[in-house]
Amino acid sequence: MTIREPDIRTGSIIADKYVVERILGRGGMGMVVAARHTGLDELRAIKFMLPHVLRDATAAERFRREAQAASRLKSQHVVRVYDIDRLPTGSMYMVMEHLRGRDLKALAKARGVLPVREACTYVLQACEAVAEAHASGIVHRDLKTANLFLTTDPRGEPLINGPRFRRRQAHR
Known part of the structure; x- marks a missing residue:
């Protein structure tokens, strides 16, 4: 084709x-x-x-x-x-x-160093996604701030969203 x-x-x-x-x-x-x-x-x-x-x-x-x-x-x-x-x-x-917001790389560039509490919130949310993926045998091979998207939940609270995952390949 x-x-x-x-x-x-x-x-x-x-x-x-x-x-x-x-x-x-x-x-x-x-x-x-x-x-x-x-x-x-x-x-x-x-x-x-x-x-x-x-x-x-x-x-x-x-x-x-x-x-x-x-x-x-x-x-x-x-x-x-x-x-x-x-x-x-x-x-x-x-x-x-379709997500509305911006990635964490752009946020850090615009605001500089984030307050510890805020940064920890984002990291913990990303870890929840990674934990679910790992439990399913899926790994993220490029986890970085540009791949983590900050949006808001229905209550307006900050919400990390966006890492894409790939199924782990069996070794041959």
Whole structure:
């Protein structure tokens, strides 16, 4: 299968049910957009893997396993994954919970050193997610402040969310 670059921009329709509202980010391996589900009127984040990455079959398999692993975790501190599929171009995508807030790296850059009590709250919340993952045989291979997202719970309390997990590979 030839995988082509997805033509994703504001207004694009994905899977006949998501309308792209804006591009959230683009890196060397993929891009993430905010898209509204037309039937549910819910905003979601959709992550696309770029074609040059997916030419490596192991990258596509890793992406699929990441979505499966994350979908099994139920902690309030883990981003919800709702779907994974391919576009007609062959590009893979993952539909996730859309979070409002910013990552801890950006927070620390803006505010400087955080008060100990606040920092401990964030670390403990991240540890809850990691503990659930480890109990399920899942590890996080890149835990850092840029991968921890600060949002708020329904009461307005700070809530760490966002680490993505991958199922641990058996050694051969």
